[in-house]
Amino acid sequence: MGSVRLENVSKRYGDVTAVDDMTLEIEDGEFISLVGPSGCGKSTTLEMISGLTTQSSGSVYIDDEDVTGLPPKDRDIAMVFQNIALFPHMDVFDNMSYGLRIRGTDDEVIDRRVDDAVETLQLEGMLDRMPSELSGGQRQRVAIGRAIVRDPEVFLMDEPLANLDAKLRVHMRTELQRIQRKLDVTAIYVTHDQEEAMTMSDRVAIINGGVLQQIAPPLTCYNEPANLFVAGFIGSPSMNFIEGSVANRRFESETVTVDGVGLEEADVDADADGVTLGVRPEDIYPESAHRNGGTAGSVRASVDVIEPIGERMYVYLVPQTDGRADNEDAPLERDHLLMSVTPDTEIEENEVIDVTFDQSSIHLFDTATGDALVHGLKPEQQPTS
Known part of the structure; x- marks a missing residue:
């Protein structure tokens, strides 16, 4: 023993x-x-x-x-x-x-x-x-x-x-x-x-x-x-974090909106201020790319920097607000999103694209305490039209 x-x-x-x-x-x-x-x-x-x-x-x-x-x-x-x-x-x-x-x-x-x-x-x-x-x-x-x-x-x-x-x-x-x-x-x-x-x-x-x-x-x-x-420490590159709030089963921030967000299972108020959405770079996709499975949310962003590293390509995105790039001169930190795609993805620097998230890989955290609330949005959580 x-x-x-x-x-x-x-x-x-x-x-x-x-x-x-x-x-x-x-x-x-x-x-x-x-x-x-x-x-x-x-x-x-x-x-x-x-x-x-x-x-x-x-x-x-x-x-x-x-x-x-x-x-x-x-x-x-x-x-x-x-x-x-x-x-x-x-x-x-x-x-x-x-x-x-x-x-x-x-x-x-x-x-x-x-x-x-x-x-x-x-x-x-x-x-x-x-x-x-x-x-x-x-x-x-x-x-x-x-x-x-x-x-x-x-x-x-x-x-x-x-x-x-x-x-x-x-x-x-x-x-x-x-x-x-x-x-x-x-x-x-x-x-x-x-x-x-x-x-x-x-x-x-x-x-x-x-x-x-x-x-x-x-x-x-x-x-x-x-x-x-833990979410930010485990995984390389690190997880993207977006601060916002949840109301009427919708996550909203200055740049991101995701419908079908239920917090009931997390034992917190269904409507909550101070919620942070987390998504890993490999779970962000150009909307134009074919995806098997559900996606959630949509972000319009300009392509700032592209880093090819062999089997993957890292794309730094600056989300847009009201039709213009937000914080264009900001460092590659909190105001950017990092997307990881295959090297054959057709993207160019300064291009404006729409990206979306893999709904099963979206995480929600209590911004004040840092505690995890939700790991992955279930397909049945998504509203039907």
């Missing part, structure tokens, strides 16, 4: 709260990513699980045992850090076996565990090499092997791929998933890279300002974000 549970865990540094009342349950054998912007508290959370940092309040459990007061060596965990930190004067074998040797483990056990780790990590023929003779990816695998030979209940990884180049990062994150599945060990992985979190994890825990925002499978976080922060 390698379950981990945090109960109302907080960490304060004077007047600064790094982690605020975190409650989190991780099942045995799960791969969980803690993700969020820099300074959000994800590494501090990992350090409290490991015992490297003492929480200000709350309790930490590993295998249902309260380890709150135990030092790291007694928690049966192994950590892999962003800084690989191999001993430069030791070869691969000595680096991998060092933790076992200082514990007095029998040589036979050490040899067996190192051999198993070498096979798992495909490090055959490298045991007598020095760290300076290894590539970045090989050094990272040695650091992982050093953790594997411990045979811990829980792996804790703090941005272990951050110092690798982009191609090697993609390769190593696949390797980490393969290793975790093969060893069937609980893994808690800290990253600021939401793509890593989405592709590697059974569940993603999204943190902001020390507060857990949502923990769910990656696609749930993407398709049903709990609030405005």
Whole structure:
């Protein structure tokens, strides 16, 4: 067993709260990513699980045992850090076996565990090499092997791929998933890279300002974000947000109108001021494009900037108000819409086009609280003519 549970865990540094009342349950054998912007508290959370940092309040459990007061060596965990930190004067074998040797483990056990780790990590023929003779990816695998030979209940990884180049990062994150599945060990992985979190994890825990925002499978976080922060953080490019209000089952803003908006299931007033509509770039389409399925709303906009990136093309749109472009000189931020289309879409800069939204992918949020209200408008919600 390698379950981990945090109960109302907080960490304060004077007047600064790094982690605020975190409650989190991780099942045995799960791969969980803690993700969020820099300074959000994800590494501090990992350090409290490991015992490297003492929480200000709350309790930490590993295998249902309260380890709150135990030092790291007694928690049966192994950590892999962003800084690989191999001993430069030791070869691969000595680096991998060092933790076992200082514990007095029998040589036979050490040899067996190192051999198993070498096979798992495909490090055959490298045991007598020095760290300076290894590539970045090989050094990272040695650091992982050093953790594997411990045979811990829980792996804790703090941005272990951050110092690798982009191609090697993609390769190593696949390797980490393969290793975790093969060893069937609980893994808690800290990253600021939401793509890593989405592709590697059974569940993603999204943190902001020390507060857990949502923990769910990656696609749930993407398709049903709990609030405005999660909606804007998960997904690249980020979700578009349009502030407006709902009255008579209609969402209205300065530039966008969407009919058939029902808020009854959200347990809020059917008519509500301060509603934010969210739609992802890939769910915005030119009205002239053929669409299978329902669309909702219509926006007239001028094409400001076009960015071809290979398989997709990003189109920055400036919505029009009363027949003219609104905020034409505004930066590419809140006053723009970003649309993602295929590269064969016939659009030119400065062209004025009408765009519409995929109704099943429209999200509505309470502007004041940020809480999600509606995910997707159902076809039956659309008014009939």
